[in-house]
Amino acid sequence: IQKFTVDGIFLTGWGRRGNEEAEFLFPEGITVGNDGNVFVADNDNHRVQKFTADGTFLGAWGSPGEGSGEFSYPRDIAVDNDGNLYVADTQNYRIQKFTTGGAFLGQWGSKGSGEGQFNYPAGIAVNREGNVFVADSRDYRLQKFSSEGTFLTQWGASGSEVGQFLYLEDIAVDGEGNVYVADTGNHRIQKFTADGQYLAQWGSRGSGPGQFNHLSGIAVDGDGNVYVADTGNHRIQKFTADGEFLGWWGRAD
Numbered sequence: 001i002q003k004f005t006v007d008g009i010f011l012t013g014w015g016r017r018g019n020e021e022a023e024f025l026f027p028e029g030i031t032v033g034n035d036g037n038v039f040v041a042d043n044d045n046h047r048v049q050k051f052t053a054d055g056t057f058l059g060a061w062g063s064p065g066e067g068s069g070e071f072s073y074p075r076d077i078a079v080d081n082d083g084n085l086y087v088a089d090t091q092n093y094r095i096q097k098f099t100t101g102g103a104f105l106g107q108w109g110s111k112g113s114g115e116g117q118f119n120y121p122a123g124i125a126v127n128r129e130g131n132v133f134v135a136d137s138r139d140y141r142l143q144k145f146s147s148e149g150t151f152l153t154q155w156g157a158s159g160s161e162v163g164q165f166l167y168l169e170d171i172a173v174d175g176e177g178n179v180y181v182a183d184t185g186n187h188r189i190q191k192f193t194a195d196g197q198y199l200a201q202w203g204s205r206g207s208g209p210g211q212f213n214h215l216s217g218i219a220v221d222g223d224g225n226v227y228v229a230d231t232g233n234h235r236i237q238k239f240t241a242d243g244e245f246l247g248w249w250g251r252a253d
Helices: none
Strands: 002-004 010-013 027-032 038-042 047-051 057-061 076-079 085-089 094-098 104-108 121-126 132-136 141-145 151-155 168-173 179-183 188-192 198-202 215-220 226-230 235-239 245-249
Touching: 038 076, 038 085, 085 121, 085 132, 094 121, 132 168, 132 179, 141 168, 179 215
Parallel strands: 027 076, 076 121, 121 168, 168 215
Antiparallel strands: 002 010, 027 038, 038 047, 047 057, 076 085, 085 094, 094 104, 121 132, 132 141, 141 151, 168 179, 179 188, 188 198, 215 226, 226 235, 235 245
């Protein structure tokens, strides 16, 4: 895990390859709790790890399996205003809900394309009202739920037109409730209202400012700035809420 200022200045980092405390095998998702603690979806170790903001290990939970509190390649993690954690338990085709201490609270989902079902849930985000948004990657849609898993709405289809997706891999929600989708196969960001009304998009395939190569992660800060993990270009890009390019950092070494 690497930690930076909002302008890309390196602050600290922690972790190495492995399966012991503070070691990772493909850390895929990350979120910060209301108390500043950091939670990581440690994908190939089938667990969640918890740290202080400076990387001190606080705990972990999870193991390979299909039972409550077990995981199969968890891809992302999100926290709500009450401190509950939601994990995209990707290859179990479900969402699991926990306390910040790892106590199991509930789950929903199964494999399929119906309401409340998933085909590779890859990203997850929670808005201020506690609604949970899931990037249902291989169903080419975004689904919205209550905090208890009640299905509310969905939007998206396979394609490259407005409101369509190709393997959406992550989502983020800003303070106004707008939803940003990392539309990975289309090399772009799409922006919607909380009910799926299209607002804007930006990006194309490439390595220039505002272009992407397999974007895989997205986050929004308290000022509404959007940060994108531009994976294939080995960098983070920063934008305004309307897609104006603000800068980047990172490189392949």
